[in-house]
Amino acid sequence: MIGASAGLGRALAGVLAEAGHQLVITSRDVTDLDATAADLNLRTDGRVTAVPIDLRDFDPVEYRSRAIAELGGLDALFVTAGYSTQDDRGQVPDDLLQGIVGSNFTGVISLINAFLGDLRSNRAHLVATGSVAAVRARGSNSVYGASKHGLEFYCEAVRHHLSDTQSTVCLYRLGYVKTNLNFGQNLMFSAMEPAAAARQMVKGLGRRQGIVFLPKWWRLVGLALKLVPWPLYRRLDF
Template structure:
């Protein structure tokens, strides 16, 4: 079985790659820099005796070319899943951000993810026990000044996964979406986490693997963010507008 991991070089993607390789799955790991993925691929192949193909691809600019991924799949076991732990933010991401950074954020966090799904969807729908797994962010619960484009992209991605799950009803394909709170990755660096301790990324990787074929739709990690998802939208504007950081 082969899984494609888009954004597999660091943080959550790296943890997922390690977990799936340890369970004897072949992998294609995609990142923007082979200096990150080549050493990881070599380590996983030696440690677990699986085939791991690292590929370099920029997701910040459209169109993206998936030809290399298709060619790599020809030499691996059948495609079983598409896992998309890709995430990119910018400390200057506020309303009014320059066009270049705006499009890089939207393309990386939303457009390229959807294009990957669209490309492999016909294949995965035909095979048994396949999965597409996406990852959102609690930043999308309610928009604030900071991470404006990132949050909007993740909210759009959540909607796309809802539509995708509805589209594949009665097919063998499972569609899952994780709403992620603060976890111990580079995306949490600099965040104000006075109230919330970053959760363990390795634990999340275990959860993703163990539940990869469950049809739960959307879930939260850590679980308590589900309560915040319910409460935060009803916080009065007079209070919410004071949360600037």
């Protein structure tokens, strides 16, 4: 579970640990991660080990070895880490750009790539988190949206690669979820509770879904956004 120290990832770790699963949980912040693992080990029947990495700078092969050594194999890989900032608008400093791409795209696909052999040889499931920001490009969240767009493309490629196996790939195009990611922002629509989103994602595990909106009604918003003609779209400030 990558991105498990907060928000949706922490909620997912909770749902899975409560169901008695063994987990390796990962994020950058060791303090938050250790606290999450300690809490889940105390409260649930799950066995949870914290393995911190920073997706912007890590060794994917070493990480995979450590995770497989802890777990003894792989049933599911949840990649829910992600980073966005309101400074991602127009021209952004290059280090910020690299950080957003690393946390949402290059680091994520390096990590998935390290587990591809496990996904092929076991009946295992890949679950990744995209965003409605990838539906149509806009002037704000532009590097984040581009990274999530790239992640969708890569997950589709992995789905194709694994299509002759029992393994599944699902990318959730998430609408708003009440987490740190959008704390204090004025959101256009209501936000889901992380625990509700986590329960739906666990329920969907193993279904051959591909790319799906969560909540489902965001599909209509996505469709509407795509249909807005450019002369009108260019005037929208969101």
